[in-house]
Amino acid sequence: MTKTAEHPDRARAFVADDARAHWHDESLWFVRQKRDRQVHSVPEWERLRELASQVKRHAISRWPDYLEEFEKNATALGAKVHWAADAEEHNRIVLGILRDAGVKKITKSKSMLTEEVHLNPYLIKHGIDVTDTDLGERIVQLREETPSHIVLPAIHLKREDVSETFHDKIGTESGNADPAYLTEAARQHLREKFLGAEASITGVNFLVAETGGFVVCTNEGNADLGTSLPRLHIACTGIEKLVPRAADLAIYLRLLARSATGQPITTYTSHFHGPRPGGELHIVLVDNGRSDLANDPQFRDVLNCIRCGACMNTCPVYRRSGGHSYAATVPGPIGSVLNPLHALTPRIVRESEQGEGVEPREGEAGDAHGSLPFACSLCGSCTDVCPVKIPLHHQLLALRKTVGDRGLLPWGKRIGMKAAGKLLNSPKLFGVAGRLARKALPVLPRAAIYNRLNPWGVGRDLPPAPPKSFKQMWRDELKQEASSPGDPK
């Protein structure tokens, strides 16, 4: 198995810049606090979460029916619906549509799906000029980076970074890092792109089976500028973004922006039903591993996710290690569930058909993401804030076992866990080890404890060893009680 970097390795550079890591932590906590204020203004918040979860679970329980209903209704409205099994097919379909229309220049509004399938590099390779138009996404695009957060793509950058990038790429004044100035410059720069585009690509927040329409939410208005100018609109979406009825939208729209950025709703919430007059609308529905997830009752609820990012904003590990340390399109708690699952599920499906001991196929090892379920303190905060009630920390715990069972644990963890397993299983061994440690710790030189073999000891000190074990103390206590008269009751 080739060794790939694990989460702690990838987080190292980020953590090394202490001031910046601290600032990142605080920026996200600020968003989390804004969320809390909004949540407290809605007395039925918990009921909404309950309903949001139930409606999504219902939709998945009748997934093929609703997909068919959506396709039928969208087609009747004049949209063309496409089905893609995986990333490669999705990208091929999109390129085909653009080529048929003779399109060379497009604008894109934010879509995590097109990040997931790596649409941008694919289109650019085939000669299409692609401009991301969400400000955060445009910033990372100009820097040739990837988003580090699903809602706040440039949250890892400081204003000085943006200022430098804009000075280099779009000619803003050197040294001017005023957010208002930079945003205005981006507005002018992107207006030209909007007016010159021949097609636009958007993501989708919700597909509505009952009507065949879909909803896109933005604060900047980029999806609306993008789609209202050229005649061709391609909407790319995962097949799980489905709600049965338009009335269900009320539940999700009340939850989404409050959870995401602490706003009562996004500025623009656009409902698309069919192409605009004289226009053309394509909807590309992508599976890319989603359908397999429905089969597993333990992990099925990840399909509820509305990509609000709240679990990231609250996660102590994400806040202190940065989105790029996850090396995945979706970082944070939900990413730590989705990415290993995505890598492992095909193998697990084969195991359920053929029994244990199935050999991994090429590229299926999943070791690149094997360390993600451990990038978690199991504090449970993600589960608390998730507006669609995905039991994230339970899933992360379960995944540790899944990853372990398939031999995908990092070496250090594997050996450590084995030893700990033996130790904790044997009271005798545990007692001996405790006695030894209490004797040895105070007298061992630092280098023997805080060395490469103990990553836990980096930046942390052990507490002083107590003179006696808990067992001994308890015994002494009982002895004392027996020899002194009991408290009068």
Added chain:
Amino acid sequence: MIAPASPASDSRAALFKKLRGQLLEAVELPDLSAESWIRYDDPLAQFEEALKTVGGVSVRVPDAAAAQAHLKQSPVWSEAKQTVSLVEGVGETTEGLGAVPDVHELAGVDVAVFGGLFGVAENAAVWLDFSHSDHRGLCVLAQHLVLVVPASEIEHTMHGAYARLADADGSHRQKFGRGGFGMFVSGPSKTADIEQSLVIGAHGARSLTCYLLEEPDEQGASAP
């Protein structure tokens, strides 16, 4: 089975075969009409409060004429070179912009005036219905947005909003299913993508003013 829209692709067939083969436990679809949601003592005041927090401005006026008088006094209007109005009696449309063949020609519009069907108290969203016109681009192209909404038409929550948009049977098959475009707009366009500092005027409108008409006349502030 319903025939697929496009010539049945292999991926479509394979996906449906897989999904149909999965046996999932049934989960009931909840009946939302049985729920009770927050109701504000004064939904209009709540709407105004919410609009302020999302960066918009609300102005209560008795009627369209008063809105017109107020608008004409505003700096946004007096500095505007090109304007478009879709509301009788509030604002005006610059000559030649009434029926442009291509929305690109509206790129220089400074102020656009739209009639909103209703507003939502919990989040200051206003529903704009474009199903009969293709002016949707205008509400993001224009530098400043002016909305005219009857003060009596404020829903408490989004549930009320969707109930408003429903057909007689409570579904949305007819109205939405006939096609077209509609949006909720809540405040001016904004971004906080640079260091979480809020900047108003990202791509769309730099300001949003909402006139709340206390006694809208018959054909005044209705659909565009």
